[in-house]
Amino acid sequence: MSQSAYTIRLDSDLKNRFDALCEGFGMSASTAFNVFVRAVVRKRKIPFEIEMSEKDESFEKGRQAFLEIRRQAEEGRFPDLTLEEINEEIRLAREGK
Numbered sequence: 001m002s003q004s005a006y007t008i009r010l011d012s013d014l015k016n017r018f019d020a021l022c023e024g025f026g027m028s029a030s031t032a033f034n035v036f037v038r039a040v041v042r043k044r045k046i047p048f049e050i051e052m053s054e055k056d057e058s059f060e061k062g063r064q065a066f067l068e069i070r071r072q073a074e075e076g077r078f079p080d081l082t083l084e085e086i087n088e089e090i091r092l093a094r095e096g097k
Contacts, residue, residue, distance in 0.1 A: 006033070065093030 010018070022032045039047045069089055073081070 059094075061096065062090055062094035066090050 018032075019029055022029050025032070027035070069086055073086075
């Protein structure tokens with residue numbers, strides 16, 4: 001069977017995010033497009049959804065910062081740190097500062 005090519009334009013950030021998701025699914029973007037096109041033609045509709053649980057990086061960074069502060073507090077490294085100051089540290093970590 002002969003092959004043809006499609007050329008599409010995407011926002012660079014969107015393309016990079018799509019490529020990363022495809023990699024997470026264990027396939028290339030080309031394979032993902034082929035899977036999609038075959039299913040659309042076979043079912044004559046958009047027949048499926050492929051999803052990957054999304055990791056919220058800012059949440060994970062904040063969680064890691066919180067756990068680190070907790071560990072240090074358990075070691076007695078912050079005897080004079082108030083709850084408000086700890087919360088401010090967490091907020092700054094979530095903002096990447």
